[in-house]
Amino acid sequence: MSHLARDKTKPRGHAASPATAGTAAVEAVALHISRGRTRILRGLDFSIGNGRITGLLGPSGSGKTTLMRGIVGVQKITSGSISVLGQPAGAPSLRHDVGYVTQSPSVYPDLSVEANVRYFGAMHGATAADTAEAIAAVGLEEFARQKTADLSGGQSSRVSLACALVSRPKLLVLDEPTVGLDPVLRAELWERFAAMAEAGTTLLVSSHVMEEASHCSSLLLLRDGLLLAQLSPAELAERGRSNDLERAFLHIIQEGLAAQ
């Protein structure tokens, strides 16, 4: 995987189309989020560029999901701000433009794949052709009429993804989309994400598997609710002194601990 890291990152931000380059799709300023008494995110500042894939990486419990929920606007912010496509996160006008795929598939198990995608599509005025296209995009054409409950775990999460793709969001937020997928499917999905970014979609993808970082053009490294770094995979390899991004990440964590 490390060879991928190298050639993917040479032209950092190559995926951003000229028209949108330079503008931020997501911008967080002094972001704090607490749930109950627990402080989940403790002061994040970052911005995510338009039309590229940003990876949100960190161990489980680091606050990845809370951050994503904040960006899509379902999580109350304690202090600070998140702006999405130039508006405050969760603004009603963003509901057409932001797609969110949760970690566990949020679809109706007792409906067919097609009925699920059609229903979520109906919220965005999607046509039958859009529905078919979204199902094809996740490679489930031959299962379109099957009940989602009868599919495997990986297939259901692809149904969940199709339900987000059908609205053609400008910003797509994906929480661990590749968990439980076999390597072939994982590679296919990353290809699809890359194609979407090429076409101008902004993607924010979380993962706790560091090797997936190589597919992203920018990385947010999160640990214990703090942003350790925002960098490209090449910079990560350099700063962490390893082409193994997992090791590089660990090195950066240790560096941080030593500095404290």
Next chain:
Amino acid sequence: MNPRMMLATTARVLGQLRHDHRSVALILVVPALLLTAVYFLFENETLPPGFPRTFDRVGLMMLAIFPFVVMFLVTSITMLRERTSGTLERLLTTPIHKADLLFGYALAFSIMAALQSLVATAVAYWVFGLDIKGGPGLVVMIAVINAVLGVALGLLCSAFARTEFQAVQFMPVVVVPQILLCGLFVARDRMNDVLEAISNVLPLTFSVDALQEIAGNAEATSAMWQDAAVMVGIVLVVLVLASLTLRRRTS
């Protein structure tokens, strides 16, 4: 509100039910079977001439109570699943309006309730010769309003349950007192003051009153319409309360 999103929700809820043959069968057949049991319970009663059969009174009220109970249960479980599975949160990130979702649900289950009470009312009239002065159409109308009341209360109660087990426990809390106090077991004017006062404000009471109006009069009376209007009002209030429990943003 957006009719397209509301109807898509109705179609989706009905689609979910359609795959569940057993639930559909239970919804459609069980009330008719229970009605049969009620008929045979009172089969051998001896009545003074000219006195109405107990079945004509109790059977009629049950026509309105079944859809209420069944739709309360079906809705609270379905909505709870929606809340716990993440589909609700996902829906609320889309442009759908809360009212589209709630009225979509209400419409889907009222269609089921209409079918259910058509079957039960047909059995009551044609098989057991239910003998009341008013027409079956009004009976079905009250039954459907009752069903929507069950849907609205189910949507609301699902907010206070975390598991399906808890959701089912709301039945003794929300449904049973209404059945006890609606006038089915003891006429309301013979209850003590406290119970009568409580029964005066319970929604199901109005439907039993309306049915008694239908039973006693060949034409729809203004008292019946008034009861129906009060119930529709209660349904709308409960739906508004239910919509307050749908949060787009949680802390």
